[in-house]
Amino acid sequence: MISLLSSLVAALLLVNLVALGTSRISTVVRAVASQGVLLGLLAVAAQGRLNGTVVALALASIVLKGWLIPVILFRALRQVAIKREVEPALGLLPSLLLGAFATVLAVAAGNRLPLAETRLAPLLIPASLATVACGFILITARRKAISQVLGYLVLENGIFIFGLLLVDAMPFLVEVGVLLDLFVGIFVLSIIIHHINREFSSLDTRRLSLLKE
């Protein structure tokens, strides 16, 4: 079981770096979609058994993040005919290196914090912190609205991973938190992409620069 868990976590971390290191937005969408599926599997593998909360979390992750959100995103991409993140605020290589550095830092930090148990926490805590950091880097380094939403989804995935540690003790907190966060992601995505499209006929947040000091 542990080896399955660690390979899932390794795959998740790898996907983070793929998302950071590519300029093709469709690749990033696919990366985030695969991360959603991986998270669903991780939820089941971490528990080792099926109960209502775990099934709900896994299904929400696989169906919404693995399928629904990518469908919305691909449709939006087709409408505006953008393919690449041109001229990101921070270049691809620097953001990739920053992401790798953050991952190392997360492992170091995870080793120093006290743990409640030693089966899941040593794996999941560093993975969670690293994924949150990578999501944050994506949001700040990219300029297209769609890339920033993708960054938000990665950040959310990191929080999801941490939630898996609390599922047993506090199912309500995790369930509500994760599902509401997902809902917000979809809400922001569909409404804003629709309207930004109509007003600016582009999803570049640099065009959103009328409001400045």
Next chain:
Amino acid sequence: MPPIPVALPLLMAVVVFYTPSKRWRPRLLAATAAVHFGVTVAILGGVTVEPAGAWLRLDAPGRLLLGVISLLILACAVYSVGYLRYRVERANRRFCACMLAALATMSLVAYAQHLGLLWVGIEATTLATAPLIYFNRTARSIEATWKYLIISSVGIALALLGSFFVAYAALLGGGEASLLFSGLLSGAGALSKPWLRAGFTLLLVGYGTKLGLVPMHTWKPDAYGEAPGVVGSLLAGGLTSCAYLALLRLTQITAAAGEGVYANRLLIAIGLVSMGVSGALMLGQRDLKRMLAYSSVEHMGILAVAGGLGAGATFAALLHLVNNAFGKGVMFLSVGNIHRAFGGKTTDEVHGALRRLPLSGTLFLLGLFAVTGSPPFGLFVSELLIVKATFASGRWAVAGLFLAFLLLAFAGMGATSLSALQGRPPLSARRSTYRDSFTTFAPALCLLGLVLLFGLHLPETVRALITDAATALEVGR
């Protein structure tokens, strides 16, 4: 069964959304807000007994918050009746429904006694208010809404991670992990310190984003600048008060766990930075609404500093919260009227507001004195109490910076506002159709009256409400 102040506006939001008549929707909004206020007064006066659920319960700080938002939103709702009459070209279905949804979600924050439920409430306020910022449907307002949503969502996501950390700290503590505030507070000694520290930091960043503390303030001038004035008063008075109460509750738990020094230091530092940066950005600001947004950042900084002073300053902090909520209400409602009459909101377009709009202009001028902390208004008293508490705790440098930044804000706001108020109004403004009417003027006047009253003589009922809330929030600090 959810409590009436949460359930009623939520139900009415649905009703209003499906009301076909454009004229009736604002009236329903105002009527619902009035009933909500009536119910709130009954609850605060002890006429109706509240069901005491474990998760949803109105404790003393919740009572204060409920009173503040209920009254503020009543003023906003009455104002909306007049405002929407001038904006007949705009669809008002979403506006009215979202105002009510905002009232419901803010009431939920007042009731929430559970770490997770509190987070849900604050997240819901973001969702309910986003469509309000987009009311004007211009390119600029979509930009503001986008920034608001993406920055707030990231902030709120970090707050969720912070809540998870606090939950993990409780899990390590080994106590029953209920995550109710009462349980967290009584079992605070057992919470794992490193996780609690990390959790508090993330929650400060997360809820600080909603407050608009520097450096998470960047959405604020855009959202407040592009939203209608009435939405600005809802955000600057209501939403910030909700997030501040959440922050105070978490500070209390952190302090009870023996990490008070750490929490206080963070709060004072971020508060002073917010005051300084916003003060600098107010200097030479030409846009009246953006100026008010920075003034809101400044007051959130003041509140953060007050929250970090530890026991003894909580009364002053809560008094400042009340004064700030109503003071910002006056400012945003009157600047909304000025915007209507002049068709602009920068000092390039707005001159002679006192002459063109004697009523709203005077309100704006008096509100300016109130918000900058001049006597005899309530904010003078609460700022004085905060400065006194700072000196009492021996933080001379903090007090010095605090006073210097207050002066800076006064200079910045004064220069911008006076250039808008004085002089001769341009021809276009003299010809515009806007006139002050009862519904667009009276709500701001009432709020100003309250701020003045709180400065001259704090009524006994209000004092008791604030004292009880402060006492409850100081247990364990």
